Amino acid sequence: MAQMNLLQAINSALDTVMAENDRAVCFGEDVGHFGGVFRATSGLQEKYGKSRCFNTPLVEQGVIGFANGLAAQGSTAIAEIQFADYIFPAFDQIVNESAKFRYRSGNEFNVGKLTIRTPYGGGIAGGLYHSQSPEAYFAHTPGLKVVVPRNPYQAKGLLLASIRDDNPVIFFEPKRLYRASVGEVPAEDYELPLGKAEVVQKGSDITLLAWGAQVEIVEKAAALAAADGISCEIIDLRTILPWDIETVANSVTKTGRFVVSQEAPLTAGFASEIAATIQQECFLHLEAPIARVCGMDTPYPLALEKEYAADHLKIYEAIKNSMTY
Amino acid sequence: MNTDIYSESPVVHEPAFIDGHSVEIPILKILKQDGSIYKNAAMPNIDQELATKTYKTLAFHRVLDERMVAAQRQGRISFYMAALGEEAASVGGAAGLKDQDMIMAQYREQGALMFRGFSLENFMNQMFSNEKDLGKGRQMPIHYGSRELNYMTISSPLGTQIPQAAGYAYGQKMQGLDAVTICYFGEGAASEGDFHAGLNMAAVHQAPVIFFCRNNGYAISTPSEEQYVGNGIASRGVGYGMKTIRIDGNDILAVIAAVQLSREYAIKEGKPVLIEAMSYRLGAHSTSDDPSGYRTREEEAKWQEHDPILRMKNWMLAQGWWDEAQETALFEKLRDEVLAAVKVAEKIAKPPVEDLITDVYDQVPPLLQSQFDELKVHIKKYPQAYPFTAGRIK
Ligand SMILES: Cc1ncc(C[n+]2csc(CCOP(=O)(O)OP(=O)(O)O)c2C)c(N)n1
Ligand SMILES: [Mg+2]
Numbered sequence: 001m002a003q004m005n006l007l008q009a010i011n012s013a014l015d016t017v018m019a020e021n022d023r024a025v026c027f028g029e030d031v032g033h034f035g036g037v038f039r040a041t042s043g044l045q046e047k048y049g050k051s052r053c054f055n056t057p058l059v060e061q062g063v064i065g066f067a068n069g070l071a072a073q074g075s076t077a078i079a080e081i082q083f084a085d086y087i088f089p090a091f092d093q094i095v096n097e098s099a100k101f102r103y104r105s106g107n108e109f110n111v112g113k114l115t116i117r118t119p120y121g122g123g124i125a126g127g128l129y130h131s132q133s134p135e136a137y138f139a140h141t142p143g144l145k146v147v148v149p150r151n152p153y154q155a156k157g158l159l160l161a162s163i164r165d166d167n168p169v170i171f172f173e174p175k176r177l178y179r180a181s182v183g184e185v186p187a188e189d190y191e192l193p194l195g196k197a198e199v200v201q202k203g204s205d206i207t208l209l210a211w212g213a214q215v216e217i218v219e220k221a222a223a224l225a226a227a228d229g230i231s232c233e234i235i236d237l238r239t240i241l242p243w244d245i246e247t248v249a250n251s252v253t254k255t256g257r258f259v260v261s262q263e264a265p266l267t268a269g270f271a272s273e274i275a276a277t278i279q280q281e282c283f284l285h286l287e288a289p290i291a292r293v294c295g296m297d298t299p300y301p302l303a304l305e306k307e308y309a310a311d312h313l314k315i316y317e318a319i320k321n322s323m324t325y
Numbered sequence: 326m327n328t329d330i331y332s333e334s335p336v337v338h339e340p341a342f343i344d345g346h347s348v349e350i351p352i353l354k355i356l357k358q359d360g361s362i363y364k365n366a367a368m369p370n371i372d373q374e375l376a377t378k379t380y381k382t383l384a385f386h387r388v389l390d391e392r393m394v395a396a397q398r399q400g401r402i403s404f405y406m407a408a409l410g411e412e413a414a415s416v417g418g419a420a421g422l423k424d425q426d427m428i429m430a431q432y433r434e435q436g437a438l439m440f441r442g443f444s445l446e447n448f449m450n451q452m453f454s455n456e457k458d459l460g461k462g463r464q465m466p467i468h469y470g471s472r473e474l475n476y477m478t479i480s481s482p483l484g485t486q487i488p489q490a491a492g493y494a495y496g497q498k499m500q501g502l503d504a505v506t507i508c509y510f511g512e513g514a515a516s517e518g519d520f521h522a523g524l525n526m527a528a529v530h531q532a533p534v535i536f537f538c539r540n541n542g543y544a545i546s547t548p549s550e551e552q553y554v555g556n557g558i559a560s561r562g563v564g565y566g567m568k569t570i571r572i573d574g575n576d577i578l579a580v581i582a583a584v585q586l587s588r589e590y591a592i593k594e595g596k597p598v599l600i601e602a603m604s605y606r607l608g609a610h611s612t613s614d615d616p617s618g619y620r621t622r623e624e625e626a627k628w629q630e631h632d633p634i635l636r637m638k639n640w641m642l643a644q645g646w647w648d649e650a651q652e653t654a655l656f657e658k659l660r661d662e663v664l665a666a667v668k669v670a671e672k673i674a675k676p677p678v679e680d681l682i683t684d685v686y687d688q689v690p691p692l693l694q695s696q697f698d699e700l701k702v703h704i705k706k707y708p709q710a711y712p713f714t715a716g717r718i719k
Contacts, residue, residue, distance in 0.1 A: 034546035034619050055547045057516035058483065086482060089518055125403045127465040129481035267692065296681065296700070297693045303454040303462030304681045306711055307700060313707050 004185040007178045009152035010040045010117070013159040014078065016189050018048045021076055024163070026053045028063055028080030028117075037082055038119060038178055064090035064116065068097050071114035071168070078163060084120035084172060085129045091137070098168040099143030112166035117159070119175035120148075121213050121263055122295075122309065127302035133212075133264040133295075138170050139241045139273070145169040145194060146240040148212035152183045157192030158238065165194055174213035181216075197244035199251065203233035206257035206322055209248060209274065211237040214261055214310070221315035230323055240270055248274065249281040256287040257322045261310050266294040288325035291318040350559045352571045352603060355578040358631065360639025362578075369421065369582035373646050379420045379577065380641055381655065382440045383634045386412045388659040389435075389445075390608075393452065393466075396667055397612040402452045404466045408433045410607030413577040413633035414539045416440050418507055420577075421584025427493055427506040429477045429486040432467055433539065433606075434509045441474040445662060449670030461684070462676040484510060484517030487536070491527035491597070494534035498595050505533040505591045507584070513544025515558045524565045524599070533591035535584065536562070536599045539574060541606035546619040562599030574602030575633035578640070605631070675713040678704070 004012065017024045026041050032055035035042030045053040056063050060081055067079040081087045087094070094116070102110035122131035138146050145167050149155035155173065162169040174181075200215065201222065210218040215236045222232035233251050237243060252258045258278055260271040271292040279290055293310045301308050355366040362368070371379075390407035397405045408415065415436030419428065428437050435448070447459065451469050454462035460470060460478060470478025477493075480486065490508030497504045514520065515538055527534050538558040542549050555561070562569030568590060572579040580602060587598040605628040609616050616625075641647035682689050682697045689697070701718050708715035 029544070030546045032547075032551075037545060037613075055551045057552050058513040058544050058547070059516040059518060061518050062516070088482070089484075125465075127463065127468075127481075130465070266696070296696050297690075298682055298685045299463070301463050301681055302465060303675045304678060304714070307678055307681055307704065307714055311710070313710055314703060317703065317706075 001184040001186050003182055004152045005179050005182045006149075006152045006155050006173070007038060007040050009156040009185045010159060010173065011042055011044075012185065012187070013156045013163070014041060014044060015047070016160060017076065017078070017163050018044060018052065020189075022052075023074070024052070024076040024078060025070060026078045026080070027056050027066075029058055029082045030055060031080050036080060038175065040117070040173075041080065060086055060089040061093055064093040064098070067114050067116070068093055068101065068111050071111035072101065072109050074113065076113045076163060078115045078117065081116060081118040083130055084118045084134050085132045087118055087134065094138065094144070094170070095141050099141045103143060110166075111168050114168040115163045116168070116170045118170070118172060119178070120172040121174050121176055122300055122305065123176045123213070125302065125305065126300075128299045131300040133172075133262065135172055135240050136264060136268060136270045139270050143168070144241060146172070147194060147238065148172045148174070148240060149238070150174070150212055150215040150236050151177070151181050152185045154192060154236075154238065156185050157190050158194070160189065161191040161194050164191070169194070172212060176213050177216070192238070195239045195242050195244060197238055197247040198236045199233060199247065200236050201232065201234040203231040203255065205231045205255055206259065206319055207233045207235060207248070207251040207255045208315070208319070209235045209237060209258070209260040210262065211240060212263075214263055217310070217312050218261055218315055220312035221319060224312065224316045225319045228320070230319060232319065243274070245277055245281065248278060252278050252282045253285045256285050258282075258286070259291045259293060259315060259318045259322060261293040261315050262295070263310060264295055265297045266292060267297050269294055288322040291322055293318045345554070346556050348556055348560050348563055350556055350569070350571045352573055353579045353583060354573045354576055355582060356576045356636055356640055358636050358639070360636065360643040367582065369578055369585050371578070371581060373644070375420060376641060376644070376646055379416060379440070379581075380637055380647065382416045382436060383412050383577070383637060384655055385439055385659055386416060386436045387634055388656060388663055389439075389448065392660065392663040392667070394608070394612060401667065401671055402466050404612055405452070406432055406467050406611045407608045408436060410628060410632065411539060411541050411574060411604040412436050413580050413637070414537070414574045414602045414604060415509065417577045417580030418509070418537055418584050421581040422507060422588060423504070425475060425502070425504045426588070427475045427477065427497070427504065428509070429490045429493065429506060430479060430509045431483070431486065431511055431514060432479050432481070433511070435467065435469065437509075438469055438471065438474065438476050441471075441476060443469065443471055443474055443476070445666045446670070447471070449666045450673065453670040453673065454675065455670060455673035456676045457673055458676070461680045463680070483514040484519035486510070487514075487517075487519050487523030488526055489523075490534045490536070491523050491530065491532045494527065494532035494597070495530055498531075498533050503592065505535060505588055507535040507537055509537045509539060511544060512538055512540040512549050512558055513547065513552055515561070516552060524561065524567065524597070527597040528565045528567050531596050533595050534597045535587045535591060536597060537584075538599070538601045539604060540601055541604045543606050543610070543620075545610045545614060548620070557601055559599065559601040567597050567599050569599040569601070571601045571603065574604030575631045575636060577633060577637045604633075677717055678714040
């Protein structure tokens with residue numbers, strides 16, 4: 001196995017798909033010759049030609065509208081939105097089109113072959129428009145799948161599964177980890193299942209849930225708690241929509257305590273959906289109220305990013321509060 | 326209107342396609358690189374005072390960009406975007422307007438704000454996101470804004486200011502003001518849906534807005550050949566039924582002339598204008614970019630020869646309005662001032678933690694207030710983790 005960072009793992013997944021499937025096409029702003037502003041599509045144009053990996057004009061609604069059409073035609077469309085903060089011009093194409101193509105036509109047509117890749121998340125001094133985590137907007141849309149990997153191994157396996165899944169998938173890439181997260185990644189083809197959470201650390205006292213770059217933050221909090229003798233079970237949700245209720249509910253049934261953490265603001269974030277469902281599923285097993293540790297209900301700031309963020313210390317406090325409730 | 330087209334178009338009886346490039350668009354050039362004026366060129370309205378102010382602003386722009394790119398390399402600021410080689414578009418634009426005109430820029434138009442007199446301290450405070458930044462340290466460097474100077478605060482999502490400019494200008498007209506809105510954007514951003522929405526809204530609703538496209542050949546790594554295949558951006562103005570002009574964007578006199586005439590027209594007719602200024606982004610897209618991955622040194626060298634600042638200097642020298650001694654003294658003074666200002670700005674404290682929750686709404690809603698109260702308790706508990714704010718929590 002090779003050591004890869006998260007970008008290399010993404011690149012490897014794209015390379016795998018383009019090699020096996022000559023109807024797979026990668027495109028987006030600066031994606032072609034340059035290989036994307038983060039270089040996730042590096043080398044793909046050289047290898048597969050300009051007709052299969054190319055720059056688009058600077059228009060997100062065009063990128064996704066084009067991708068919808070291409071996928072409806074039966075090609076494998078892998079579109080990149082340069083930053084998740086810039087996905088909103090394409091909101092209509094995603095929410096009203098990608099998500100509803102199959103349903104409205106009685107499956108006469110669908111865009112199952114569409115995958116949208118986009119870097120998301122904060123912690124990089126990006127301010128309002130290079131830091132957002134907009135997964136909840138899309139999680140509110142039946143017909144879409146929403147996937148977020150936490151490390152290079154997960155990224156490759158989940159991206160391959162997303163591209164091959166017969167539903168439109170939005171694949172949010174934690175850009176803070178693009179180069180920072182390095183790990184063993186098989187050079188060969190493999191898939192990790194969509195719709196399945198993963199228990200990344202077994203524990204008995206409390207369940208901690210996160211996704212993407214936030215998993216690492218939760219792990220840091222769990223390490224602090226461990227020093228206090230608190231045993232945390234950590235779960236990576238991996239797929240936001242449709243999400244794995246069973247794995248989370250089983251864990252909370254066992255531990256009786258639950259903290260869920262996300263980068264995005266608290267109000268109407270996906271953590272709230274999870275909290276409501278787990279409260280219903282595990283009501284009689286809960287020893288403390290479910291805690292949500294999230295970004296504050298403000299736009300993502302710059303100078304006060306540290307104060308704003310759902311950092312490990314805030315999660316650690318939530319763990320202690322839950323334990324002593 | 327549709328019926329007019331139906332009944333008034335010339336009729337043919339064999340299919341006659343119009344070629345996508347059949348509209349020929351001339352390019353306005355007034356000033357040559359050597360500082361001389363093209364024969365019979367129509368000069369803008371410019372005297373020694375305006376020319377000197379314009380030139381000094383260009384010089385300040387060049388120096389600030391140079392110094393701040395260096396400051397970013399030294400790790401003193403996180404990010405910067407220079408406008409090397411295309412400073413005439415923003416500076417000349419402001420020089421052709423009146424102070425009451427609104428400027429809605431993309432991000433590479435700090436020159437217009439300089440012309441309006443935004444202080445060096447204000448530039449620095451924004452870039453260092455300190456507590457004196459008018460934007461309260463919330464946005465990345467170069468996202469300036471000033472109500473006092475009629476310069477709308479920059480927003481990173483591309484193209485969003487274009488339809489907004491139509492609305493802003495419509496309001497100015499409705500109020501009967503002697504004011505227009507100038508709206509800057511790149512040829513890349515002109516691909517956004519908001520561009521098309523904005524131009525059509527302005528044309529249909531007759532808003533006095535000057536759409537100013539800086540066509541600098543690139544959108545990050547994407548060359549304009551991969552951005553559009555029509556006749557530049559100008560041809561689209563024609564499509565929206567708008568008065569349109571293409572100019573040499575490195576020719577400060579052409580920029581000023583086009584903007585002055587556009588302003589006059591926009592006020593008198595109450596209608597929008599599109600200007601396409603042809604130029605070249607000589608530097609990197611931003612300090613996060615390295616153009617060697619997508620273009621050649623030869624291409625860059627070719628454009629070095631069209632330096633708009635040197636071109637204006639040559640003209641100023643020829644006019645007898647400027648000399649080499651003044652030139653040396655000005656650049657020396659500017660470099661010293663910028664260096665000194667960096668040193669001051671980087672020592673000014675970060676914004677107070679209260680700035681996190683204000684301005685989300687006009688008033689802080691109760692839930693956010695309670696989140697903030699919890700935050701303060703938390704920071705007091707872990708002061709070492711929040712060094713910029715811990716010492717100042719009340
Ligand atoms: C909606 C949106 N999409 C993508 C981006 C990322 N982005 C920032 S600048 C840029 C290129 C803009 O090129 P152009 O409009 O030509 O302006 P220039 O940089 O050449 O001045 C891109 C793609 C963005 N800021 N907003
Ligand atoms: Mg450009």
